[in-house]
Amino acid sequence: MSGQKRNTLMQALKADPKKTAALGVLLLLLAVMVARSVLAGRGPARAAASNVVSAVSNLITGSKPGTGRGASGADQLAGTGRESSAWAALQKWADAPVGPISRNLFAVRMEYFPTDGSRTTETSSSAEGFWEKLEKSLALQADQRDKRENLIANYRAEASKLKLQSTMPGAQPRALVNGELVAEGSVVAGFRVLKIESRRITVEREGIRLEVLMR
Structure with missing residues (x-):
């Protein structure tokens, strides 16, 4: 050459x-x-x-x-x-001129990586089961919250009917409720008396505590 x-x-x-x-x-x-x-x-x-x-x-x-x-x-x-x-x-x-590249070198050919159909189905069913359980749990919590709120509203309405007439503080305090003399631990109109203070008492029913004031 x-x-x-x-x-x-x-x-x-x-x-x-x-x-x-x-x-x-x-x-x-x-x-x-x-x-x-x-x-x-x-x-x-x-x-x-x-x-x-x-x-x-x-x-x-x-x-x-x-x-x-x-x-x-x-x-x-x-x-x-x-x-x-x-x-x-x-x-x-x-x-000779450089020929153009016919395909994207950064694109992944998914057909070269087949997936396991059974595994996909199992994962999908597991995911559906999880979301269904979560939805049911949230719905149950909402129902329980609504029931408790309704129960509290009903007990407040009943407690409002209690008429605190007088209180007698001391070593063993007493209170006159609806014309009945009660002590701490007594039950009146379905409510248990938890505490007797000056001009008010604290009552409880099914874990719900309410205060009754002297009018």
Whole structure:
């Protein structure tokens, strides 16, 4: 190959860094293949590998083909013909436009990762069971809260009918409720008297505590 062709190829490689990088990758793969062929230890493979290594070395260093140390005239002519064809093919490839990428390299092909249908069904049913239980629990809590609020309202209405007439504080306090004298712990109109204080008493029914004031 003439010096002008080599210069043209080197300028083309420098002008397009993407193609230069791709060429470097190809040369690296070629070197790996050559190394594997050499390590195999076979005679024909070793000879072919030697020729390829020589060609790759010439491509990388930019030296003229067939001018290696110890090469005979016939070998140089044969090498010149083979490597000139390689140079021509390489230059043709370098001059060709880079084709567009047909697919998104960052997109995941879901068809390559099939899912287990039974596992999906089991997970889905478990999730549905969880939400159903949660909904029932919330509904039950709401019902219990409504019932307690209604119960408190009813007991307040009944406690309002208690008429505290007087209180008698002391070591054993007493109170007169609806004309009945009661002490702490007594039951009047369904309410248990918890505490007797001046002008008021505290009563309880089913855990609900209410105060009755003297009017």
